[in-house]
Amino acid sequence: MSLKTFLRGVHPFDGKALAKDSPIRQVQMTGEMVFPLSQHIGAPATPTVKPGDHVLMGQQIAAPGGFVSAGICSSVSGTVRAIEPRTTIIGETRDSIVIENDGKYEAVPGLGEKRDPSSLTPAQIRDIIRDAGIVGLGGAGFPTHVKLTTKDDSKVKYVIVNGAECEPYLNSDYRLMLERPEELLGGLKVILSLFPNAEGVIGIEDNKPEAIRLLTEKTASEPRIHVEALKTKYPQGGERMLIHAITGQDINSSMLPFDAGCIVNNVATVIAVYMAVCCSTPLMTTVMTITGDAVKSPCNLEVPIGCSHKDVLEAAGGFSVQPEKLISGGPMMGTAMYTLDIPVQKTSSSILAFAEDPVADNPSSPCIHCGRCVQACPERLVPQMMQVAADNDNFEWFEKLGGMECIECGCCTIVCPAHRTLTQSFKYGKTSVNRLRREAQAKAAVEKSAK
Amino acid sequence: MNEMYNVSVSPHLRSETGTNSIMRDVAIALLPPCLFGIYNFGYKALLLIVVSVLAAIVTEFVYEKLVKRPVTVGDFSAVVTGMILAVNLPATLPLWMAALGSVFAILVVKQLFGGLGQNFMNPALAGRCFLLISFGSQMTAFPAVDGISAATPLTAMKAGESVDLLQMFIGNYSGCIGETSVLAILLGAGYLLLKKVISIRIPGIYILSTMVFIVVLNLVTGNGMPTGGYLLAHLFGGGLLIGAFFMATDYVTSPITPMGQVIYALLIGFLTALFRVVGKSAEGVSYAIIISNMAVPLIEKATVPTPFGRKKGKGGAKA
Ligand code: SF4
Ligand code: SF4
Numbered sequence: 001m002s003l004k005t006f007l008r009g010v011h012p013f014d015g016k017a018l019a020k021d022s023p024i025r026q027v028q029m030t031g032e033m034v035f036p037l038s039q040h041i042g043a044p045a046t047p048t049v050k051p052g053d054h055v056l057m058g059q060q061i062a063a064p065g066g067f068v069s070a071g072i073c074s075s076v077s078g079t080v081r082a083i084e085p086r087t088t089i090i091g092e093t094r095d096s097i098v099i100e101n102d103g104k105y106e107a108v109p110g111l112g113e114k115r116d117p118s119s120l121t122p123a124q125i126r127d128i129i130r131d132a133g134i135v136g137l138g139g140a141g142f143p144t145h146v147k148l149t150t151k152d153d154s155k156v157k158y159v160i161v162n163g164a165e166c167e168p169y170l171n172s173d174y175r176l177m178l179e180r181p182e183e184l185l186g187g188l189k190v191i192l193s194l195f196p197n198a199e200g201v202i203g204i205e206d207n208k209p210e211a212i213r214l215l216t217e218k219t220a221s222e223p224r225i226h227v228e229a230l231k232t233k234y235p236q237g238g239e240r241m242l243i244h245a246i247t248g249q250d251i252n253s254s255m256l257p258f259d260a261g262c263i264v265n266n267v268a269t270v271i272a273v274y275m276a277v278c279c280s281t282p283l284m285t286t287v288m289t290i291t292g293d294a295v296k297s298p299c300n301l302e303v304p305i306g307c308s309h310k311d312v313l314e315a316a317g318g319f320s321v322q323p324e325k326l327i328s329g330g331p332m333m334g335t336a337m338y339t340l341d342i343p344v345q346k347t348s349s350s351i352l353a354f355a356e357d358p359v360a361d362n363p364s365s366p367c368i369h370c371g372r373c374v375q376a377c378p379e380r381l382v383p384q385m386m387q388v389a390a391d392n393d394n395f396e397w398f399e400k401l402g403g404m405e406c407i408e409c410g411c412c413t414i415v416c417p418a419h420r421t422l423t424q425s426f427k428y429g430k431t432s433v434n435r436l437r438r439e440a441q442a443k444a445a446v447e448k449s450a451k
Numbered sequence: 452m453n454e455m456y457n458v459s460v461s462p463h464l465r466s467e468t469g470t471n472s473i474m475r476d477v478a479i480a481l482l483p484p485c486l487f488g489i490y491n492f493g494y495k496a497l498l499l500i501v502v503s504v505l506a507a508i509v510t511e512f513v514y515e516k517l518v519k520r521p522v523t524v525g526d527f528s529a530v531v532t533g534m535i536l537a538v539n540l541p542a543t544l545p546l547w548m549a550a551l552g553s554v555f556a557i558l559v560v561k562q563l564f565g566g567l568g569q570n571f572m573n574p575a576l577a578g579r580c581f582l583l584i585s586f587g588s589q590m591t592a593f594p595a596v597d598g599i600s601a602a603t604p605l606t607a608m609k610a611g612e613s614v615d616l617l618q619m620f621i622g623n624y625s626g627c628i629g630e631t632s633v634l635a636i637l638l639g640a641g642y643l644l645l646k647k648v649i650s651i652r653i654p655g656i657y658i659l660s661t662m663v664f665i666v667v668l669n670l671v672t673g674n675g676m677p678t679g680g681y682l683l684a685h686l687f688g689g690g691l692l693i694g695a696f697f698m699a700t701d702y703v704t705s706p707i708t709p710m711g712q713v714i715y716a717l718l719i720g721f722l723t724a725l726f727r728v729v730g731k732s733a734e735g736v737s738y739a740i741i742i743s744n745m746a747v748p749l750i751e752k753a754t755v756p757t758p759f760g761r762k763k764g765k766g767g768a769k770a
Contacts, residue, residue, distance in 0.1 A: 007759075012464055091458065168464075240760060252760030326456045327463055336458040357457045358465040365526070366568040368470050371707035379759045384707055385751070402758035410462030417468045418568075424460040 005231035033306035034343035042068035075304035077106035132276035138266035157261035164237030167330025187274030294323035373412035383412035390429030474527030480639035484629035492542035504533030506553035535575035538629025640696035660720025694736035
């Protein structure tokens with residue numbers, strides 16, 4: 001049987017062997033915990049506590065700031081010290097709730113209580129997911145209850161669990177599939193209960209045969225769930241590539257997975273749904289892979305959200321050599337951090353520490369027009385031409401070339417022999433086009449009201 | 452915490468293949484044809500190769516120093532230009548003409564248009580055509596090899612003589628320094644394909660379509676169905692193979708869109724066949740490639756692929 005996949009893409013060195021076989025270790029933290037109010041897509045959360053308040057573990061400290069927004073629950077018990085701007089992973093400051101952890105981990109009443117999902121209505125399930133602060137944990141951080149709210153639930157044909165984990169070096173989803181398969185399947189069943197006509201598909205890259213075997217075994221007697229082995233290729237876990245591989249349907253930037261009858265969630269998110277709905281436990285921890293050639297002992301840790309990256313690294317055993325580069329997330333789409341003094345967020349899935357920084361070591365040179373970027377782009381774009389357009393602020397041409405379809409996967413950039421910063425230009429191009437569109441809309445609205 | 456780590460926009464990886472390693476591979480792949488040329492035509496060929504390469508490097512270096520641009524001779528692209536020019540020269544050419552060709556290629560065709568990646572013609576080929584136009588007789592004065600006729604096989608064939616295909620395959624005949632030995636060219640081409648420096652798309656389609664168009668044009672012009680030997684002579688001779696693998700594949704002057712590459716290769720194939728069958732010139736490869744080079748920007752614009760998930764004909768995003 002040929003494995004399902006998509007056209008083009010790349011095979012970067014995967015580096016997974018470093019931490020792949022290290023079981024998830026739970027660690028507790030002490031000291032200050034920081035919860036940025038904006039760690040998801042959408043409106044920032046609104047604090048429900050004030051400085052001086054005593055909070056319990058699992059207690060909501062910020063409520064969703066709108067429909068497309070997510071609340072935040074404290075991962076520790078302690079005292080709210082301040083609500084003030086703090087530096088976040090993206091390198092900018094965001095208003096954050098700062099809690100002094102008392103180290104007692106005193107829980108709110110009812111935390112961890114078992115609950116039977118069949119006794120809940122779909123609306124109740126969605127509310128629980130919203131109140132638990134669950135967002136897409138694969139990186140984007142889109143509020144999960146919004147994703148699970150569709151125009152027509154009967155039109156959803158596939159509930160896809162993204163177990164591709166195609167980013168090099170990351171292992172957290174892999175470890176979760178191996179160590180918490182029951183929670184994963186439980187969460188998937190909860191989501192399936194919202195969509196009566198959907199089948200559940202767990203897509204896993206074939207470089208994780210143990211996970212494929214285990215979950216295939218566990219789903220053998222599940223009528224609505226099956227496992228799909230996918231070819232190992234980056235960006236197999238990209239939402240559009242995954243939908244293409246599993247359903248054969250293609251969606252573009254102006255469509256939602258729902259348009260192809262799909263709902264896609266990653267492994268950690270589905271487990272978070274299970275914990276919230278079936279175990280009354282909101283999103284309070286995240287599993288992170290701490291790895292890279294500058295890390296002494298690469299491992300997978302489950303840490304409370306809000307703790308500092310510095311503490312996570314210490315818990316992992318520290319650096320073996322002084323790194324040049326730190327990345328939160330994968331090397332393809334993750335964010336470089338200039339310091340470790342940054343709080344862990346819901347979407348944090350790793351700390352990568354590299355002794356050398358290939359970006360700094362390979363400055364970009366003139367494009368030699370070799371076409372490698374074209375051969376790599378999973379969106380079938382022409383990155384070389386798009387960069388010329390974006391760099392010259394020719395946004396009209398950038399759009400014509402399909403620039404808005406770019407998923408910023410980075411394939412073109414890592415194959416370019418001239419080491420051009422293509423993806424960077426496309427982020428700029430896309431932001432600029434979006435800004436121009438907004439301005440045009442605003443102008444049109446003003447003109448309309450003037451008439 | 453005072454230490455600051457590097458930051459950059461994702462992705463945080465870079466290719467280990469660089470411009471210079473690619474150009475170095477092309478230079479390595481050009482060695483078999485060069486070596487065979489030296490074996491075939493003697494020390495004069497060696498001198499021509501050395502002079503062309505040196506002239507290319509020196510021109511690039513001096514120009515970049517003069518206009519205070521970063522010096523890029525380390526990327527091997529000037530070396531490759533010099534080598535490609537040299538393999539396209541007859542061994543009897545005066546050395547200063549070869550040097551002039553290199554200077555023209557690097558200075559006028561490459562640097563004046565903005566350096567690596569900006570030229571719209573293959574510099575080496577433009578250099579060759581410049582020499583052909585300026586010094587036509589010297590450029591076609593091919594030396595005799597082992598007493599065999601000094602005419603190239605294709606001119607011989609035009610004159611109605613028969614040619615020895617085995618000798619053509621090995622390369623024991625007259626012609627430009629690097630174009631005679633099919634064997635040596637295929638060795639170099641195999642290396643480039645193996646190293647994934649080039650893909651078979653452009654050379655494969657180019658060679659096939661040349662053959663097809665030669666048949667078609669022969670039929671159309673009333674020459675009747677050509678024989679297998681005639682076609683093989685066209686395949687082996689006149690620099691078709693070295694043109695297909697080393698010049699038509701030049702990155703800068705060939706399209707990057709997959710469809711564009713197909714059209715481009717077909718165009719060169721058609722022009723080559725046209726020049727050979729209908730035109731007076733027996734060779735025609737260089738001209739065919741150069742003319743097609745100039746159509747590349749147009750071809751590329753017309754062949755921008757439809758992005759993933761979009762319907763054909765609707766390139767732009769919905770506003
Ligand atoms: S891969 Fe780099 S050098 Fe090659 S065409 Fe694309 S941008 Fe230019
Ligand atoms: S970053 Fe954009 S242009 Fe580059 S390969 Fe990915 S989708 Fe294509």
